[in-house]
Structure formats: structure tokens, C-alpha cells
Amino acid sequence: LDPKKDIDGLTTYNIGLVTAGKGGFAPCTAKACMAILNHYNIPLEGKHVVVVGRSQVIGKPVALMALAAHGTVTMCHSRTSDLVEQVKRGDIIIAAAGRAHMITANMIKPGAVVIDVGINELDGKTVGDVDYDAVKDIASAITPVPGGVGSVTTTMMLEAVYEAYHA
Numbered sequence: 001l002d003p004k005k006d007i008d009g010l011t012t013y014n015i016g017l018v019t020a021g022k023g024g025f026a027p028c029t030a031k032a033c034m035a036i037l038n039h040y041n042i043p044l045e046g047k048h049v050v051v052v053g054r055s056q057v058i059g060k061p062v063a064l065m066a067l068a069a070h071g072t073v074t075m076c077h078s079r080t081s082d083l084v085e086q087v088k089r090g091d092i093i094i095a096a097a098g099r100a101h102m103i104t105a106n107m108i109k110p111g112a113v114v115i116d117v118g119i120n121e122l123d124g125k126t127v128g129d130v131d132y133d134a135v136k137d138i139a140s141a142i143t144p145v146p147g148g149v150g151s152v153t154t155t156m157m158l159e160a161v162y163e164a165y166h167a
Contacts, residue, residue, distance in 0.1 A: 004167040007160035009061065018061055021068045025160055030061035032152035033094055033115050034069070036143060042092070042113055044071035050090030052076045052083070052103065052129065058096040058117055066094075078102070095129035105134040114142040117149050 003013035009025040017024025049071040053059035063073045076086050087107040093114045095103045100120035118129030128145030
């Protein structure tokens with residue numbers, strides 16, 4: 001795949017550019033997380049950003065993007081032994097582990113911003129990695145599932161298609 005046409009940033013070349021902070025196509029879902037934070041004027045500089053999930057498509061790239069925005073980043077995953085304590089320290093939590101309701105109310109400090117990237121099925125309903133109903137009154141802002149990050153991901157993909165076409 002020609003890296004100039006790799007709109008979701010999956011080639012080694014684009015991963016290298018994103019890692020080095022030198023542009024390239026970043027994965028659209030990771031870009032969507034950052035776009036949401038930017039749209040709502042939520043700065044990452046000086047903030048503790050906790051990323052739950054370590055995938056090549058979301059977790060790792062969004063952690064690198066948060067670092068580039070001068071956030072202090074902690075990466076966690078489903079096997080992090082002190083997950084509750086790690087997440088609770090976050091000013092901004094990006095949940096992308098792929099486990100329904102993995103992030104619960106006792107893990108969120110009051111006023112934290114929560115970006116829920118998860119898409120899971122639970123009892124016949126689409127839910128995120130965050131227990132939305134339990135967390136919404138604790139967090140200062142939270143993205144819903146469905147209707148949150150996924151919608152913005154589509155926009156990021158369309159922008160990337162346009163950019164690739166003109167490359």
C-alpha cells in the first residue's frame with residue numbers, strides 16, 4: 001500500500017511519521033479523539049492523560065498524539081494490575097480496550113474528561129468501554145456510545161480521503 005494513500009495510518013512508514021511527530025496519516029479513530037478534545041478546547045498540556053488500550057490503531061497512536069500535545073501519558077490495558085488507581089489519576093481518560101463497561105464510576109476522579117472509543121454489545125445494546133450512566137455525573141465531559149467518537153472518525157476518514165486524493 002502506498003503510504004500516501006494509507007488513510008488510516010497502518011503502514012510502517014506512516015506509523016514512523018506519527019511516532020516521530022512528523023505528520024503522515026494517523027489512524028482516523030485516534031485523530032477523532034484528538035479532534036473532539038480540540039473542538040471543545042480541552043487542552044492536554046500539563047494534564048495527566050490515561051489511555052486504556054494498546055492497539056496499533058487507537059491506543060498507541062492516541063498516546064503518541066497526546067504526548068505531542070504536551071500531555072503526561074500513562075498507558076494501561078486489560079492486564080494492568082492497578083488499573084483502578086491508574087485511571088483514577090487521569091484528568092483525561094481515553095478508553096479503547098474493547099471491553100464493555102470496563103471503566104466504572106469508582107475509577108473516575110470528579111471533573112475528568114472521558115473519551116469512550118469502545119464499541120461493544122451488552123444485553124443486546126451497543127455500549128462503550130465506559131459505564132456511561134454511572135460515570136456521566138462524575139465526569140465534566142463524556143462521549144456517548146453510540147453517537148460519539150465513531151461519528152467523528154467518519155469525518156476524519158473523509159478528510160484523509162480528500163488529502164490522499166490531492167497528494
